[in-house]
Amino acid sequence: MFRQVDWRAVPANDTPEAQAWADFLEECRADMSHTWPSFVAEVLTMLVHGWAYFEVVYKLRRGPEQVEAKYRSRYNDNRIGWRKFALRPQRTLSAWDYDGDGGIQGMYQSAPGGRVFIPIQRALHFRTTEASGHPEGRSMLVNSRRAYRFQTRLEEFEAVGVERDLAGIPHITVPVEHLSPDASAAEQATVQLIQDMAAGLRADERAYVLTPAEEYGMEDAEGKIHRLPTGYSFKLLTSGGTRAHDTDAIIKRYSQRIATSLLSTFLLLGGSEGKGAQALSADLTSLFELAGTGILGGIASVINRFAIANLMRLNGVPPELWPRLEHGGLSDAALNAMLGQLGNLMNAGGITHDTNLEASLRQKLGLPERAKSELSVGAATGGQ
Incomplete structure (x- = not known):
């Protein structure tokens, strides 16, 4: 949805000169080494990590025949344009640099040759929130992580439970002396062989149950009862009955909580039950679009305030003629x-x-x- 949003340059006023600089802004957007939708997609990584940091790389527009990328452009007017907005992946963050007042001065990036400093003056710093001036914002997935953890575990338990109900758990008994710390090497080798064979039957963390053999009583000629082990045996354990909890309903409840944390509950309307109201869906979709429009507005603000302002300043454009970027609706x-x-x-x-x-x-x-x-x-x- 975000990649398909239309963006357009808006001139500062109705004068031909202002319109010319708006056209120049559109030229710079189309003249980068990457497409604008791909840039928007990389900006949206801030929704997962809470922030996204881009280094603005410029070039001198000297025509398409230039070999060096810092000069190669569709245009040859010798103006300064954008070469690319290069994402500095969140995993490469080494440290943030602050000034004496707590303002962000730049990012240290971990690189193969050591740390590289990227000053904020040559960067675009996108954040989901600027509360307390924290440079890393706040991931939009934070509110859903608890529900996601429980949902994932329940799905794993459910899958294992179904498998065990259908196939059973191998249960093997061996003579008790084979499990003794004083067992001989041959006895230990026998137990290990049985374990390997049993583990091959199942692929779960606990693929089998190995216990000492049961005993039974035998009366001798003198009337004494002797307890003798049964020896080796093999059987499958199954559950004693149906489960008391509806895991499907519980998992759906956590899915609902995850969708609610992201304002996307309209995705769960209908489904397998065929339930849902069109009016409710329209209201929930409008709420999601409203939140998405707010995210797009934050992206446009950073681009207008830093990327476009610096570009116009480098080309000597008066502030009263600076164009701006506006986005369409979702x-x-x-x-x-x-x-x-x-x-x-x-x-x-x-x-x-x-x-x-x-x-x-x-x-x-x-x-x-x-x-x-x-x-x-x-x-x-x-x-x-």
Whole structure:
């Protein structure tokens, strides 16, 4: 969804000069060594780690024939453009550098030849939150980790339980003297051989149960009872009955909690039970899109404040002419499809225009409501 969002350069004002610098910004976006959607995808790694750090690499635009990447460009106007926004993976973080006031000065990256310092002036630092000035933000998965841990363990227990119910657990008995610390080398070798054979029957952590052999009583000619071991035996242990807990319902409950922590519970509507309300789905989807729009707004703010401002400053552009990047909505594609279908229906006479339809369209398009005086006139004329 985020990769498909449209981005566009907006000029600072209506003058031709401002429009020219907005066009220059679009040129720089299209002239990088990577695509813009791939850059957005790398920025979104901050949702998992809480932060994402990019080094801004520039180039001098001297034409496409240049051999060196720092000069190669589609354009040859000798302006400074973006070569790439290079992600510095979160796993390579060595340390953060702060100034005397606690401000972030840069990142030390672990590299094969030692630590490399990347100053904040040449970087784009994206964070999910800037609370307390912490440079690593907060992962959006933090709230779901407890539910995920329990859900994963229950799924493993459920799978092992089903397997054991169907196949059983091998149970082997051996003479008690074979398990004694004083057992001979031959007896120990025999036990080891039996264990290897039993372990090959199952693939779980506890593939079998090995116990001393049971004993039985035998009366001799003098009437004395002697306890004798049964020797070797092999059998399969199965569960004594059905399980008392519905693991499927418990696992679904944890799935619900995980989805709730990410505002994506609409993904669980319907499912195998066929339940779910369209109105509820629309509300939950709108909430998810609202959160996603907030994330996109934070990304645009960092790009406008640091990437574009530094680019314009290096090219000597006055601040009053600096363009900015704006993003589209997450559901623009669905909205455009709906408008196309609506237009076809209205042209075919399948649906007619009225005040309710107009009010709904205005809300979806983010347009202001119609004036009450116009509504009164429309009602008096039959909505024509």
